[in-house]
Amino acid sequence: MLRTSILALGLAGLGAAAAALPPAAPPGDAAKGKTTFARCAACHAVVPGKNGVGPSLAGVIGRKSGAVAGYRYSPAMQKAGLTWDEATIARFIAAPSKLVPGTKMMAAPVTNPQDQANIVAYLKTVSAK
Structure with missing residues (x-):
């Protein structure tokens, strides 16, 4: 009986912890992402080495923040120490100055x-080569 109560309490605790986790990201669609990326294209190219107002995003997945040669980053981005993975990019584009103040x-x-x-999903298709 005691064992069953302890197990039930443990499972109840897991339910609360699971509820506190952020929802999983929805699966992305690269074709739709290319269309949505049009709003980003005013400042960011996806051609390797072609920087504009923002750095080239060719090969951005897995890259360290502030690492595109020839682009003048803000001191905040130079010091951010981020690695651009799916979750970090999503957090950044949701609130750039919240993730990297400055x-x-x-x-x-x-x-x-x-x-x-x-x-x-679209950025994952854009190679640095």
């Missing part, structure tokens, strides 16, 4: 989780 990126945030996932 960033130069002043674009309107992408707050829709599906749009974020789609943009990330």
Whole structure:
């Protein structure tokens, strides 16, 4: 009886912990992401070495923040120490100055989780080569 009560309490605790976790990101669609990325293309190219107002995002997945040669990053981005993975990119485009206070990126945030996932899916198709 005691064993059953302890197990029940443990499982109840897991339910509360699971409820506290952020929801999983929706699966992204690269084709839709390419369309959604159009709002980013005013500042960011996906051609290797082609920097604009923002750095090239070719091969961004797995890259360290502040690492594109020839681009003048803000001191905040140079010191951020981020690795651009799916979750970090989604968090950044949702609230750039919240993740990296002092960033130069002043674009309107992408707050829709599906749009974020789609943009990330598209960026995963853009090679640095």
